[in-house]
Structure formats: structure tokens, C-alpha cells
Amino acid sequence: MPLSFPPIRPVVVNGATKWQATCRTCGQDVCSRPQVVKAAVDEMRRAHGPEKHCTRGETR
Incomplete structure (x- = not known):
């Protein structure tokens, strides 16, 4: 499981x-x-x- 913060990636939107x-x-x-x-x-x-502590994907 990843231990760091979510990685930033470039996304091209309408050429920008x-x-x-x-x-x-x-x-x-x-x-x-x-x-x-x-x-x-x-x-x-x-x-x-940190991604290690992410609880967004968990269902309760």
C-alpha cells in the first residue's frame, strides 16, 4: 500500500x-x-x- 501523498500528474484539457x-x-x-x-x-x-490512512474507499 502506498505511504506517500497522492501523486500529482499533468492533464491536458483543451490544449492547456x-x-x-x-x-x-x-x-x-x-x-x-x-x-x-x-x-x-x-x-x-x-x-x-497520506494514502496509507485513506478511508474514502471504505464502506461502513
Whole structure:
């Protein structure tokens, strides 16, 4: 199981590069849509927390 924060990856939208982060534990996007500013995605992935502690994919 991954121990780090979700990785940031470039996504091309209408010819422009934007940024997205996807949790490898639950498979969900950390931000709802790609962001223009990479720092915004970095802040969202840190708010998500380490993938090791992800509980988004769990059903209760």
C-alpha cells in the first residue's frame, strides 16, 4: 500500500496543461476537476493526507 501523498500528474484539457491528483488507495480524485495552479493541487493532496490512512474507499 502506498505511504506517500497522492501523486500529482499533468492533464491536458483543451490544449492547456492542468494538474490533478488521484489517490492510489481508493482510486478517487483528490480534487473534483483539474486545476491550473499546481500548488493548489499540492495543498489538496496534503489535506487528503497520506494514502496509507485513506478511508474514502471504505464502506461502513
